[in-house]
Amino acid sequence: MVFTGMPYSSWKRQSQYNEEQERIFWEKESMKRKRENDFIQERIKCDLEFAKKHYQTTGNTTYSIPVNNLPKDFNNLEVNLEVNLYNLIHYVYSDDEFRFFYKTSKISFISNLTDVLNISEDIALQIHSLLSDEEYIFKSLHESWFRLFELYEYNKLFKSKYGSYAPFYKMANNSLLGEIEKLKSKSNFIKSWRNNRFWKKKGLSRKSISKLYSLVGFFYLEHDWDRVSYQKLFGIQTRGDNKF
Numbered sequence: 001m002v003f004t005g006m007p008y009s010s011w012k013r014q015s016q017y018n019e020e021q022e023r024i025f026w027e028k029e030s031m032k033r034k035r036e037n038d039f040i041q042e043r044i045k046c047d048l049e050f051a052k053k054h055y056q057t058t059g060n061t062t063y064s065i066p067v068n069n070l071p072k073d074f075n076n077l078e079v080n081l082e083v084n085l086y087n088l089i090h091y092v093y094s095d096d097e098f099r100f101f102y103k104t105s106k107i108s109f110i111s112n113l114t115d116v117l118n119i120s121e122d123i124a125l126q127i128h129s130l131l132s133d134e135e136y137i138f139k140s141l142h143e144s145w146f147r148l149f150e151l152y153e154y155n156k157l158f159k160s161k162y163g164s165y166a167p168f169y170k171m172a173n174n175s176l177l178g179e180i181e182k183l184k185s186k187s188n189f190i191k192s193w194r195n196n197r198f199w200k201k202k203g204l205s206r207k208s209i210s211k212l213y214s215l216v217g218f219f220y221l222e223h224d225w226d227r228v229s230y231q232k233l234f235g236i237q238t239r240g241d242n243k244f
Contacts, residue, residue, distance in 0.1 A: 044089055044093055047089045048089060050234060051089070051233075055085065058086045059084060059086065060084050061083060062082045062083075063081060063229075063232065064079065064080050064081075065079045065081060070218075071214065071218055073116070073211055077109060077113075079108070079109055079219070080108045081105050081106070081228075081229055082105070082106045082108065083104045083105050083106075083225075083226070083229045083233070085233070087102045087104040088105075088226060088229055088230055090102045091103055091104065091226050092227070099143065100139070100140070102226075103143070103226055105225035105226045105228075105229050106135075107220075107225065113128075117215070118207070119202075119203070119208055123204070127212065131189075131216070134188065134189060138187075138220045141180065142224045144176055144183065147176055148173070148176045151169065151172055152173075154169075155169045155173075189216050193213065
């Protein structure tokens with residue numbers, strides 16, 4: 001049996017050609033990433049300058065959510081959002097690896113929840129405390145949901161171009177869904193969504209319980225206030241909520 005193959009000289013030229021093509025490819029990718037990073041750094045610089053000019057700070061600032069943007073049940077609430085402008089700007093431009101560490105928005109209810117939810121003051125204080133304890137969970141959920149949305153959009157684009165799932169899409173999708181379920185299981189509010197016993201023992205009526213969960217849903221689960229804050233303070237539309 002006779003085996004034939006590419007002569008050594010031809011194989012060597014082919015190998016050198018492949019290596020050169022690979023080198024050129026990675027050089028182009030490196031230049032592309034550098035241009036993208038330069039653009040992002042320039043945008044960050046511009047936004048910081050804008051913050052200094054219009055808000056006289058790149059640190060903490062507070063603004064009120066307009067009452068006409070709130071649901072009917074809560075349009076008599078005074079709600080403030082406190083953000084750190086430096087962190088807010090970096091949050092918008094960061095990638096998945098670092099974005100979460102820049103999440104900054106903090107919700108504070110100026111008017112008392114006792115009248116809105118028809119509850120006693122001590123129960124209102126307990127609710128504030130519980131929401132504060134779970135703030136990290138809510139913010140983690142938002143970040144996981146947003147990453148899931150980004151992954152879905154990327155896969156949709158990939159399928160339209162190549163006719164198949166993006167590499168590792170299913171694995172990444174399942175990983176994020178698992179992460180979301182773990183976070184939900186850590187939240188007392190989410191776990192007891194259909195279990196009213198705890199709040200009934202606290203003296204809340206069925207109507208008050210319903211309002212309480214509407215409040216938690218709207219202010220803590222449905223909106224990413226960092227993106228809302230960026231749109232409001234810098235007048236720029238980003239993906240996510242834009243009604244504010």
